[in-house]
Amino acid sequence: MRTLIFATTIRYLTPLFLIFSVYILFRGHNHPGGGFIGGLIGSIAFVFHVLAHGPERTAGTYFQLTFYHQSRQEHYSLPRHMWQLLQANTWNRVKQGSPSPWRYYMLRVRPAYMMATGLLVAATSGFAGLLAGLPYMTGFWLPFKLPLVGGLGTPLLFDTGVYLLVLGMILKMVFTMSKE
Structure with missing residues (x-):
């Protein structure tokens, strides 16, 4: 399905998908959504780009x-x-x-390294509670809030790790399947 219209459309929609996925990542901190759905939305951009341009060009352009x-x-x-x-x-x-x-x-950013980094970030976000003598995965927030993001804290670190993990997993599947 490599048509000129599809390739041109995806070139303009990919940044919009990525911006929206990061918005959902930050929005999910206080509302439904977060790292998982943000990672899925971000991976949609790369899935469409692979369909339009192929895995080599997508990896060379973005990774x-x-x-x-x-x-x-x-x-x-x-x-x-x-x-x-x-x-x-x-x-x-x-x-x-x-x-x-x-x-x-x-x-070169590889999807397997993205998955490993996401798992590391998500797992280590809970150690702040252990260091404070509280249960694992106890949430801590900074005392200030950012205008569009809200409060920053360990739940956002966990969501960021899940975002990277989901994005890396989908990319690994798409790149593997598109090469066959």
Whole structure:
């Protein structure tokens, strides 16, 4: 189902799905929803992107980060070096044919690592209660509230872990099934 209309639509809908999933993640802290449904909504964006563009392009677009680095030479000033570093990381400077002073490092986010990180965050969010001498998974909140998010606390950490776990699990299934 790789049509031009579907591919163009998904390119615009993917950020909206992701923003809405993060909204549901934060909203679920005080209302129904949270990490599980937010992770499902976020994974819908990537499922549609895989259907429209294939798993290789989806993984290359969303789960591969490239960082550019240049050793700072003595005749460069710090603001100029920072500007060039910003340009290289923002506009994806490609490696030129001649020797370039820019080096790049690629960081690939794999769904299995996302699942493991989510499980670690969800499991360790309950240790705050144990450290305070209370039962495991006792909720603690910071004394201030953010305008759109509300109160920040250990339930939000748990929901974030569940969000990453669900997102990683769905992505692993989709990438595995789409390769066959």
